[in-house]
Amino acid sequence: MSSSDIKSLRMFTALSSVWGIVYGLIGPFYAVYVSNITGGMDKLGFAFSIMIFVQAATSFVVGHYSDRLGRKPFLFLTAYADAAILLLYTVVVQTYQVYILQAFLGVTNAMSMTIRESLMGDLTRRERRGSAVGRLNAIVSLFAAAGLALGGYLAKLYGLKSIFYLGAAVITLSTVLLFFIHEPGNGTQKN
DSSP: OOHHHHHHHHHHHHHHHHHHHHHHHHHHHHHHHHHHHHTSHHHHHHHHHHHHHHHHHHHHHHHHHHHHHOSHHHHHHHHHHHHHHHHHHTTOOSHHHHHHHHHHHHHHHHHHHHHHHHHHHHHSOHHHHHHHHHHHHHHHHHHHHHHHHHHHHHHHHHOHHHHHHHHHHHHHHHGGGGGGOOOOOTTOOOO
């Protein structure tokens, strides 16, 4: 790996860790919040199935276009769309609105998951890829765990909506880190 790839990998790990904190922060409280809006576990289950269905339906398209357009535009789009979705969750009051937001969340999940894996492949050599992905997952998981612990306190002190506002702000501000990630040229692959 070149020094540029190593720096980009470290910056991507930092960015993923920040996003891990936010998603940990919101995680279980998001399910409670959505359940309160929809009015029941059956509707909550359906809302989550919408998200997963849309995620599955859009992953291929995201991967295809990221090969052509690069990974970073999709990371920017994911961050800003996720921030907007988090803010919109604070104003929805009807079950159908939750379903619509869940569909959009399915698209952003498809983008973040597909791009994360693709960018890791772009930045690492084949013989070190597994350990690099494992290291990234371990680090991000630790930050997500910290976010889970912090989320409970913040929700208790400031209410459930506060964690959505904070999450949206942090995700938006974290896109600054994307400017420090060097993306290898499209069509190149590390072997």
